[in-house]
Amino acid sequence: MTFLGILSAIFPATVFALYIQIDGIADIKTNFSEGCSPITDIANQAERQKIDAVLFSDFARNSIEFGVKPFEKIFKDIYQGPSVLERGAGGYLSEIKDNDRKFERTLLIPGVETIPFYFWTGSHYDKNLMAHNRDKHMLVFGLPSAQEYEQLPLPNSNFSKNYINEFLNDFLIIGFIFLLTVGAVYKGYSRKITVPLMLFFALLTVNNHPFQSTPFDAYKGDQGMEPYQNFIDFTTSKGGLVFWNHMEINTGISQKDTLSLETLPYPDDLLKTQNYTGFQAVGDTPIRQTEPGQQWDQRAGEVDEGVPARWTAEGVPPLLSAG
Incomplete structure (x- = not known):
């Protein structure tokens, strides 16, 4: 059941009291990111087509x-x-919540698609600069605020206090040299x-501030599953749900503007990570990790042996693309 895992986390009493197929x-992408349509238009279309739930993931x-x-x-x-x-x-x-109040039938659920990590190899000078794993994505739903x-x-994101301890020592050392x-x-x-030394260490201090996201x-190579x-x-x-997304991507090396990108299929990551909520199991191309003996069978076997997993269901299928 595709949406039971999500709804059970959001409305646990309702879902477990009665098994409901919806x-x-x-x-679904809107014009907040790569979609063309605003949230209201998508919600209207879903209501007209008698769709019970829309999970947005800009x-x-x-x-x-x-x-x-x-x-x-x-x-x-x-x-x-x-x-x-x-x-x-x-x-x-707020826009999703406001629209959700307007529609009696269709439930609108906010979420995001994320790029947790990518790393660089090569250089501009050698004309072989490449970003790896930028298309390795996860979906997130249910965060409280x-x-x-x-x-x-996420890389290149907001200032954060979550990792001050990891960066504080370098920041203090460089800052002390700057003061000298x-x-x-x-x-x-x-x-x-x-x-010149003062200017150099001033820039270095700013560059190494401890409020990294x-x-x-990204410049230290492949860091595995960490x-x-x-x-x-x-x-x-934080109470959210996280799903591996489009693990069977048909990529390899591709171009985005002048950038070279490489992301290989990553179904084995189901076996290398723990405590995710689920994964995409329906898509435009065959999803092989759900076939007998493949990654999900192997993962389910580990669960039987006591390795934790939060939900042994089929993940979130991208059945409709907005825009």
Whole structure:
């Protein structure tokens, strides 16, 4: 049952008191991100077609950045598309909630599609710069407020206090050196040297501030499942539901404007992560991880042996795409 897992978390008493099968659509984009239609138009269409539930999943943050070391967070190229966090999570949630009140039949459920991590290889100089795993996505539903959506551990996102401890030591050391250079300039010591040093360490201090949105550095290569497990753990700790999405993507190397991107199919990640809520099991192309003996059978076997999983259902199928 596709939507039972989501509704059981949102309305546990109702769902478990009575097993209800509903007609729903998921992974719906609006004009908050890459869709063409506003929320109201999609809700109207769903109501006319007697659809019981619409699960919206606009991109939380739809950007990719490449900067110049050691000031990669200051001097950088930014490729950014429209997204919920760019336009405001509060407005996104409020608009869905306001429209939900207007429709008697159709339930409107807010959510976001996320890019928890990507990493760079190569360089501009060698003309082989490539971003990996940017198309490895997760869907998130059920977070209690806009603040939780704004604090999701995503690359290139909002200032966060969640990872201060990971960055504080470097920040304090660099900041201390910066203060020493300020003192040297103030006292007039060899200003041809100390002034450039002061400016260098000022920029380095800003670049290494401790309020990073994620503890994982896109310039340190593939970091395995840690960024994704961290994302799952954060989301579930805030009461949200998290789903692996389009794991059978037909990609490899592709282009986005002038960028080279690579994301390989990732169904084995079902076996490498824990405590996610579910995964997409219906799509435009065959979903093989639900076939006998494949990843979901293997994962279900681990659950029987005591490895935790929150929901052994079929995930969220993208049955309709808005826009």
